[in-house]
Amino acid sequence: MISGNNIMNDFDVCIIGSGAGGSPIAKQVSIAGYSVVVVEKGPFFTEKDFFKDEIGECRRNKYTPKLSEEPHMVETYDDETNSWENTSTLEANYDFWNGCMVGGSSNLMSGFFHRMKPFDFKLKTTFGDIEGANIADWPISYEDLEPYYTLAETEVGISGVVVDHPFADKRSTPNFPYEPLREHPLSNWIDKAGHELGLNPFPIPRAILSKPTETRSSCSYTGFCGSYACNTKAKGSARVAFLEPAIKTNRCTIIANAKVFKIVTNESGKITNIKYFDNNNKIQSLNAKYYVVACQSIETSRLLLLSKGSKYPNGLSNNNGLVGKNLLFTATGSGWGDFNYHKIDSKKVKELSSLEPFINRAFQDFYVYSDPETKKNRKGGTIDFLFDHPNPISSAISTSFNTKDYILWGRELKNELEHYFKHSRHIIFEVFCDWMPTNDTNVSLDLEKKDKWDIPVAKVKLGNNLDTKANLHTKETVEYVASQGYKILEKLGTENSGYYAGAHPSTNLVAGGCRFGLDPKTSVLNIFCQSHEVENLFIADGSFMPTGGSVPYTWTIYANSLRIADHIVKRLGGIKDKK
Amino acid sequence: MKKKSLNKIQTTTRRSFLVNLPIVFSSCYIIFSEVACLKKPINNFWNAKDKPSLKTFTEKEYNLITSIQDRLLPSDKDFSGAKDVNATYFLDLILNRSDADKEDINIIKQGAIEIDLLSLKVEQIYFNDLSDDKKDKILKSFFEIGKKERYFLRVMMIYTLEALLGDPIYGGNVSESGWKSLNHQAGFPRPSNIEQVLPTY
Numbered sequence: 001m002i003s004g005n006n007i008m009n010d011f012d013v014c015i016i017g018s019g020a021g022g023s024p025i026a027k028q029v030s031i032a033g034y035s036v037v038v039v040e041k042g043p044f045f046t047e048k049d050f051f052k053d054e055i056g057e058c059r060r061n062k063y064t065p066k067l068s069e070e071p072h073m074v075e076t077y078d079d080e081t082n083s084w085e086n087t088s089t090l091e092a093n094y095d096f097w098n099g100c101m102v103g104g105s106s107n108l109m110s111g112f113f114h115r116m117k118p119f120d121f122k123l124k125t126t127f128g129d130i131e132g133a134n135i136a137d138w139p140i141s142y143e144d145l146e147p148y149y150t151l152a153e154t155e156v157g158i159s160g161v162v163v164d165h166p167f168a169d170k171r172s173t174p175n176f177p178y179e180p181l182r183e184h185p186l187s188n189w190i191d192k193a194g195h196e197l198g199l200n201p202f203p204i205p206r207a208i209l210s211k212p213t214e215t216r217s218s219c220s221y222t223g224f225c226g227s228y229a230c231n232t233k234a235k236g237s238a239r240v241a242f243l244e245p246a247i248k249t250n251r252c253t254i255i256a257n258a259k260v261f262k263i264v265t266n267e268s269g270k271i272t273n274i275k276y277f278d279n280n281n282k283i284q285s286l287n288a289k290y291y292v293v294a295c296q297s298i299e300t301s302r303l304l305l306l307s308k309g310s311k312y313p314n315g316l317s318n319n320n321g322l323v324g325k326n327l328l329f330t331a332t333g334s335g336w337g338d339f340n341y342h343k344i345d346s347k348k349v350k351e352l353s354s355l356e357p358f359i360n361r362a363f364q365d366f367y368v369y370s371d372p373e374t375k376k377n378r379k380g381g382t383i384d385f386l387f388d389h390p391n392p393i394s395s396a397i398s399t400s401f402n403t404k405d406y407i408l409w410g411r412e413l414k415n416e417l418e419h420y421f422k423h424s425r426h427i428i429f430e431v432f433c434d435w436m437p438t439n440d441t442n443v444s445l446d447l448e449k450k451d452k453w454d455i456p457v458a459k460v461k462l463g464n465n466l467d468t469k470a471n472l473h474t475k476e477t478v479e480y481v482a483s484q485g486y487k488i489l490e491k492l493g494t495e496n497s498g499y500y501a502g503a504h505p506s507t508n509l510v511a512g513g514c515r516f517g518l519d520p521k522t523s524v525l526n527i528f529c530q531s532h533e534v535e536n537l538f539i540a541d542g543s544f545m546p547t548g549g550s551v552p553y554t555w556t557i558y559a560n561s562l563r564i565a566d567h568i569v570k571r572l573g574g575i576k577d578k579k
Numbered sequence: 580m581k582k583k584s585l586n587k588i589q590t591t592t593r594r595s596f597l598v599n600l601p602i603v604f605s606s607c608y609i610i611f612s613e614v615a616c617l618k619k620p621i622n623n624f625w626n627a628k629d630k631p632s633l634k635t636f637t638e639k640e641y642n643l644i645t646s647i648q649d650r651l652l653p654s655d656k657d658f659s660g661a662k663d664v665n666a667t668y669f670l671d672l673i674l675n676r677s678d679a680d681k682e683d684i685n686i687i688k689q690g691a692i693e694i695d696l697l698s699l700k701v702e703q704i705y706f707n708d709l710s711d712d713k714k715d716k717i718l719k720s721f722f723e724i725g726k727k728e729r730y731f732l733r734v735m736m737i738y739t740l741e742a743l744l745g746d747p748i749y750g751g752n753v754s755e756s757g758w759k760s761l762n763h764q765a766g767f768p769r770p771s772n773i774e775q776v777l778p779t780y
Binding site: 050066069223410422 | 652722740741746748758762768775779
């Protein structure tokens with residue numbers, strides 16, 4: 001990593017953002033023999049910086065900036081005043097930062113990986129329009145992306161086992177390159193319960209190594225995966241899976257603590273250089289043949305909108321006014337249930353008490369379901385079962401606050417804490433459904449608010465609580481899928497069970513904003529995620545997605561980034577050097 | 580400045596709100612009670628006098644907050660309470676960090692003062708001088724006053740539970756007694772010195 005004025009210019013590729021979208025390109029391009037620079041806003045943390053520190057890693061801003069210095073604005077509709085209200089994320093209790101560091105938020109992911117299904121690529125054709133939603137088919141098919149889903153299995157290190165079920169993925173290889181991780185006995189309970197309900201549970205593929213490689217250790221089974229960075233390199237973060245090999249080629253330069261604030265274009269509309277604030281807040285510049293933006297959807301749209309030029313008065317690649325539009329989240333739901341040790345036999349208590357951290361069970365029986373009213377096929381979602389988050393502080397706080405009396409304290413609280421931690425075990429499920437892209441959820445530049453560099457911040461408009469058919473469709477879908485998850489909990493015999501189907505925006509699963517497509521009038525990018533308007537611009541994070549599927553996005557982003565990398569290497573002249 | 584909705588408060592964040600609190604008694608609030616010196620393990624800082632230099636609180640604030648936290652999470656033989664895990668010592672340190680929510684300092688200090696004033700009003704003696712049962716009654720009455728008071732209790736509870744279950748490097752969870760009380764298996768590796776957990780931003 002270098003900084004200051006000692007930076008070589010004239011790179012072949014400049015990548016802005018070092019997460020799941022940018023890093024695969026860094027590796028593939030540098031391995032092919034070309035020079036790459038990766039410019040990352042956050043610090044370059046490595047394994048020596050990571051601890052299973054309940055307070056520092058999860059409850060303070062170790063990996064994300066202070067909202068007082070780098071806020072976003074959130075525009076939401078207030079039913080009481082019948083108007084849109086614009087509030088800073090500092091006050092609105094949102095946080096769209098997920099991990100500002102080399103490797104991005106992939107360092108902190110739980111690594112539950114699912115592929116999209118073939119019909120997810122043709123959502124509009126398969127399931128039709130929803131009034132008020134801007135659903136669009138992808139301009140590529142599952143078959144175009146499948147080889148890269150498979151490549152990601154090896155490159156990222158995805159462990160799992162192929163199990164047949166009604167919506168099992170079509171694969172070009174018979175099985176995963178890494179066997180599935182060890183499981184908790186509860187996984188068998190879920191299998192039994194699922195089969196008794198006539199369902200098809202299957203092990204969730206995980207972006208976690210189950211055996212070591214030459215450069216990475218396998219999982220150490222601490223169970224502290226989500227929100228924590230991995231010390232063994234078992235987790236397939238963009239940093240260990242792609243940037244470390246890229247750096248070893250000696251053709252990849254990482255510039256950390258570098259805030260890119262403008263992409264500069266010339267009069268013919270080509271990008272000539274980028275400008276960024278370095279670690280000392282001095283403005284630096286560098287240039288390349290091709291530029292890849294991968295800052296996660298909100299910040300990618302923001303950077304493009306900030307990068308006006310004579311050819312792009314509305315922002316880079318925004319002459320059609322589509323940058324920032326059709327922002328996607330994941331329509332999420334959740335469920336929970338407890339096993340009370342006092343009410344089950346000792347054999348089951350012993351099984352439940354096992355310290356194995358992973359359940360890794362999913363259901364996609366409701367990925368498509370028969371609409372109870374119309375009897376037509378309707379797109380549903382995925383249900384993932386897992387243990388509640390391992391951070392004991394969060395669990396203790398929830399125990400204190402999750403009461404009709406607002407707060408428990410004193411001996412009453414201590415009794416509940418003892419029961420929670422010592423005499424019961426808790427499982428949850430997460431639901432993933434399609435988020436409907438609409439005109440009311442988008443990214444723009446705020447007219448007033450600026451960050452600590454005095455740069456206008458992004459404003460995220462959230463129209464998910466409007467009374468529209470698109471939103472109703474989403475809520476009904478999440479409600480249906482979550483209710484099916486609840487039935488599985490009932491079959492398992494959990495207590496204090498419940499589910500939530502609010503379909504609120506998932507701030508850690510964001511996509512869209514620069515959708516790709518065949519028509520430059522209705523899309524920002526072409527099928528290779530190259531800007532229709534700007535010849536040397538690619539966008540490689542989840543911004544390209546017109547729809548997201550009913551799954552977490554990361555595997556798809558990794559796969560698509562590998563696909564874009566192939567195209568960029570071809571444009572550069574093909575593979576030069578296989579070292 | 581718009582008043583924030585309390586409905587938006589999440590359990591893992593601490594957000595302040597407007598406290599239009601006329602501290603009418605502040606000019607009279609100059610005499611604090613002395614906390615009796617209890618027998619305690621040598622590495623427990625129940626009394627501010629035993630503690631290395633305070634970072635956030637005055638001695639009297641510290642002792643008052645110790646009493647409050649002790650009632651929020653009292654000590655038991657097999658289950659550490661706030662005093663056992665040095666919850667106030669933890670609080671004094673954690674609020675002095677650059678990543679601390681500085682509004683929480685005001686909330687905590689003002690809330691503690693209000694509890695002491697309530698104790699004077701109801702029992703005619705300071706909160707620290709009350710029996711445990713009477714302290715609990717004062718806290719219950721405080722809770723019933725209104726939203727602001729309930730929010731203060733939540734803020735205090737969050738920090739108290741962080742002291743109970745966070746890494747001892749931050750000053751709480753003495754000898755990992757909080758984890759042991761709840762049979763919690765912490766993950767590895769752990770930070771080994773305070774420099775490793777200094778704020779990033």
